[in-house]
Amino acid sequence: MPSGNKKVELKAQERREFLSYAWGVGLALVLTFVPFAIVKWSAMTPLAVLAFIGVFALAQIVVHFRCFLHISLRQKREDLLLLIFSALILSIMLAGTLWIMASLALRMGMT
Amino acid sequence: MSGDIAKHPGLNLGPGHGKDDAAAEGLMFGFWVFMMSDAILFGMVFATYLTSLSATAGGPVASQLYDLTSTFVETLLLLASSFTFGMASLAMKYRHSQRRLVAWLLVTLLLGLAFISVELHDFASMAAKGGVPTRSGFLSAFFDLVPLHGLHVAAGCLWMIALLGQLARYGVDTKAKLGIMRLALFWHFLDIIWIGIFSVVYLPGCMHAVG
Numbered sequence: 089m090p091s092g093n094k095k096v097e098l099k100a101q102e103r104r105e106f107l108s109y110a111w112g113v114g115l116a117l118v119l120t121f122v123p124f125a126i127v128k129w130s131a132m133t134p135l136a137v138l139a140f141i142g143v144f145a146l147a148q149i150v151v152h153f154r155c156f157l158h159i160s161l162r163q164k165r166e167d168l169l170l171l172i173f174s175a176l177i178l179s180i181m182l183a184g185t186l187w188i189m190a191s192l193a194l195r196m197g198m199t
Numbered sequence: 200m201s202g203d204i205a206k207h208p209g210l211n212l213g214p215g216h217g218k219d220d221a222a223a224e225g226l227m228f229g230f231w232v233f234m235m236s237d238a239i240l241f242g243m244v245f246a247t248y249l250t251s252l253s254a255t256a257g258g259p260v261a262s263q264l265y266d267l268t269s270t271f272v273e274t275l276l277l278l279a280s281s282f283t284f285g286m287a288s289l290a291m292k293y294r295h296s297q298r299r300l301v302a303w304l305l306v307t308l309l310l311g312l313a314f315i316s317v318e319l320h321d322f323a324s325m326a327a328k329g330g331v332p333t334r335s336g337f338l339s340a341f342f343d344l345v346p347l348h349g350l351h352v353a354a355g356c357l358w359m360i361a362l363l364g365q366l367a368r369y370g371v372d373t374k375a376k377l378g379i380m381r382l383a384l385f386w387h388f389l390d391i392i393w394i395g396i397f398s399v400v401y402l403p404g405c406m407h408a409v410g
Contacts (some may be wrong), residue, residue: 158208
């Protein structure tokens, strides 16, 4: 059974972890609301809007990883390496696909 | 995490859970490997969607089919369900009553089901406007990507129902704990995929309606 001191420590830890979820939801709400508002109401150029959407999406993904999945830099090395490696593979395949298919469309005159 | 190094992704049970915490390390890593491969699958489907954007073949285009308000509602439902799942994880970790754990899981399940029904309603209204998968390459790619995420959410809901049954029959034992922890990873991961979907599919699609 945990001693009194241990109980206080657990309570504090629970509060910290609750706050992590609460912050996560709060930040995610803001990061969701802004791009929706921009798309609905702003009169910026399409390229600027796209840039905003991209930045806010990346920020929200980081928030979700940090606050909901509890991924931090103080993680076991293998977990973090796997995450970074997957991100690398994903970006190579995504960027490669888009590049090759766009180039193909251009050469075939299908713009 | 009180300065400790996390042993695996997701909320760690901590040393207070003894053998359950020790058993989690390998299982959670294995599940994390699966999820990263699933992320790559989703990435390629995203790439397919992006390369098919202009392949509308004279059919309806994104701005005629997408509905920004309903996308916003779906986003809020999933975000809320991520939070309530977090509350369920905390209830389990800090050994609150099983009723509290089950209540949070039930709320999460209801939010997930609400998300699926709003999404199905979306698909139905798209189909009513002629937006069916067979109409164009663009629509095939759309119905490859978005319902794939919806299917994942449906699978998560089924898994949740199975876990609720397991909890009712056996209580919060090692197997139930590890199941809930893996479902938590899966659920939060699906919410991250959804960020990609509304940012890549719906927001740019609705943008052209305005500009």
